[in-house]
Amino acid sequence: MNKRALPLWLGVFFKILVFVLAASGLAQMPIFKRYYIADIPGLGWLAQFYVTHLVHYVAAVLFLALVGYFLGRYVFEWRLSGRLRAGARVRVFLFAVIIGTGAMRVAKNLPDVHFSPTTTMLLDWIHLFAVIVLGLTALGLRLAGRGGYFIRR
Amino acid sequence: MYACRDVNAPKFPEPKKPFPKMYPDRVPVQDWSDKREVADRLTPYNWLYIQRAHVRYEGEDWDINIPRRCLHCRNPPCANLCPWGAARKLDNGIVRIDDRICLGGSKCNKVCPWHIPQRQTGVGLYLKLLPSYAGNGVMYKCDRCYDRIAAGEIPACIEACPFGVQSIGPREEILARAHKLAREMPGFIYGEQENGGTNTLYVSPVPFEILNEAIEKGPGRPGLARYPDRLEAEADLSGAMLIAPFAGVAAGALHAVRLARKNRSEGGDDE
Numbered sequence: 001m002n003k004r005a006l007p008l009w010l011g012v013f014f015k016i017l018v019f020v021l022a023a024s025g026l027a028q029m030p031i032f033k034r035y036y037i038a039d040i041p042g043l044g045w046l047a048q049f050y051v052t053h054l055v056h057y058v059a060a061v062l063f064l065a066l067v068g069y070f071l072g073r074y075v076f077e078w079r080l081s082g083r084l085r086a087g088a089r090v091r092v093f094l095f096a097v098i099i100g101t102g103a104m105r106v107a108k109n110l111p112d113v114h115f116s117p118t119t120t121m122l123l124d125w126i127h128l129f130a131v132i133v134l135g136l137t138a139l140g141l142r143l144a145g146r147g148g149y150f151i152r153r
Numbered sequence: 154m155y156a157c158r159d160v161n162a163p164k165f166p167e168p169k170k171p172f173p174k175m176y177p178d179r180v181p182v183q184d185w186s187d188k189r190e191v192a193d194r195l196t197p198y199n200w201l202y203i204q205r206a207h208v209r210y211e212g213e214d215w216d217i218n219i220p221r222r223c224l225h226c227r228n229p230p231c232a233n234l235c236p237w238g239a240a241r242k243l244d245n246g247i248v249r250i251d252d253r254i255c256l257g258g259s260k261c262n263k264v265c266p267w268h269i270p271q272r273q274t275g276v277g278l279y280l281k282l283l284p285s286y287a288g289n290g291v292m293y294k295c296d297r298c299y300d301r302i303a304a305g306e307i308p309a310c311i312e313a314c315p316f317g318v319q320s321i322g323p324r325e326e327i328l329a330r331a332h333k334l335a336r337e338m339p340g341f342i343y344g345e346q347e348n349g350g351t352n353t354l355y356v357s358p359v360p361f362e363i364l365n366e367a368i369e370k371g372p373g374r375p376g377l378a379r380y381p382d383r384l385e386a387e388a389d390l391s392g393a394m395l396i397a398p399f400a401g402v403a404a405g406a407l408h409a410v411r412l413a414r415k416n417r418s419e420g421g422d423d424e
Contacts, residue, residue: 026238030229030258034180049234057390061397068398072405077412091422106391109384111228111349117251122240134273 014066020059022131027052060102067095081152087141088149094134101127154192154220156313157201160298164252165189165198166291173284180289183272194373195221196324197273197293201310204374210359217359219368220310220319222295223248223269223373224344224351227324228384231270240270240292246324246352249296254278257290266348266383267375270294298325324352331356349382407411 006115027046032038039048045051084092101123108123115123141147160254167188175182187193187395189198208215223330229248231240239255250261250270261270270292277419279288298308306312311319320327330352343361344354360377365377 026236030236030260030263034177036177049260050230053234054386054390057237057387057394061390061393064394065401065404066395068401069408070401071398072402072407073409073411074405077409079232105395106394109233110388110391114242115238115339117238118240118243119255120255124238134208148272 010066014063017063017066018061021056021063024052024059025055025128025131028056041074057106060106064099067099078150082150083153085146085147085151087137090137090142091149092132094130094137097133098127099132101130109128154199154201154203154310155308156223157295158199160301160309161200162295164296166252166276166293168273168290169280170275172275173280175289176285182292184274185271186273187277194371195269195271195294195375196373197291200293200295202378206359208275208363216308217260217357217364217378219355219357219364222310222334222353223297224267224347224353225295225297226348227350227352228348228382228388230264230266230348230384232388233384234264234372235261243299243404245302245370247299248251248352249301250277250292250294252277252291252293255291256282257292258288259292259363261292264383266378266380268372269375271373289368298414316409327354346379348380349385 023046026032028049030047030049032043033047038044045055059136105120105123105127107113108120138147166186168184170186172182172184177258185196186196188196192202192247194197194202203221204221206215206217206219216229216332221384225246225248227246228370229240229242231250232242232248235241236258237254238251240250240261241297255277256271257274259270259279261274262268262272271294272292274290276292279290282288298306298310301308307321307366311321320330328345331345334340334356336344337356340356341360342354342356344351355361361377361379367375368374370376
């Protein structure tokens with residue numbers, strides 16, 4: 001992302017949202033209590049399934065609004081004066097996979113929508129796998145000094 | 154209850170022993186395989202039991218027997234919050250746990266208002282993955298004899314009940330019959346609203362609040378409290394999730410257009 005075009009607080013807010021989504025998403029698996037993470041003061045909520053589910057949904061609403069905002073600015077502004085880095089394209093693709101599978105899982109959770117167990121399992125696995133790959137990709141790009149999304153022409 | 158056991162016996166777990174050592178030590182082993190005869194609570198080998206309440210209501214003594222099993226919620230938390238898709242709701246309203254997929258994390262038990270699913274350690278998919286570090290068996294509960302229903306039969310408990318007090322059918326029909334029965338009794342209904350509505354309805358001549366006080370409750374022994382729909386907020390947020398990206402795109406586009414106009418006017422001033 002062009003840092004000059006985006007206020008610092010918005011970039012930080014985006015990162016916090018991604019972190020909250022990752023933490024509350026991983027907490028959907030019953031692992032944080034098993035491995036004592038929820039015993040750490042302040043992290044007890046990670047073992048409360050209804051809380052983590054609600055946090056994941058609320059964070060997803062904010063995240064989608066922010067992604068929409070970035071998309072609007074990219075289409076009408078940023079793409080006219082620059083381009084996405086190669087590493088950013090990979091991350092955008094992974095975000096799209098995560099959003100797509102997440103949206104399908106949200107649809108499945110509506111009272112009158114049912115998917116087959118295989119479909120649901122595939123959605124969950126792809127969603128989780130894409131998050132892990134995204135985290136590793138972002139870390140690798142940051143270490144390589146290629147953390148930004150956007151370069152001007 | 155015994156008909157349920159007989160019919161569903163092929164579905165019961167046959168765990169391998171000794172169980173894999175699990176880490177950390179706090180992970181509980183739950184083994185019912187040597188206590189298959191337990192009949193006064195829900196277990197992986199007992200998906201239905203009779204809960205008894207002796208109560209006094211409006212000057213009369215009542216002995217109420219309540220068949221207790223999974224209520225098959227209309228919006229089941231076990232299915233919606235299962236991270237693997239092992240618990241799921243079928244098109245006919247039955248909620249079942251697929252024992253081939255379940256890892257036995259017991260999340261379904263914790264999020265179920267009645268804590269119905271029961272765990273058996275030493276069986277299932279987790280044994281083939283990381284048995285010491287993830288998973289702990291398989292969760293079991295009433296599957297409403299889904300296979301019998303698919304074959305055009307009725308659940309074993311309904312077929313075996315000597316008093317014919319249970320019936321099965323489309324929810325609207327059963328709900329209408331429950332209301333008619335409640336008017337005639339007069340009585341009270343449980344399951345119409347609880348946890349957003351269940352596909353099991355009880356009709357009792359005694360209010361369920363009184364029954365809830367009288368019955369023995371605890372692990373494997375569900376209560377009869379009036380539980381609210383815990384997933385209602387998520388259903389509302391699903392709508393917000395649909396709107397959020399479009400609102401974001403509109404805001405981003407407006408911002409970009411406004412910036413472009415500002416830049417143009419500043420450029421014009423320079424000339």
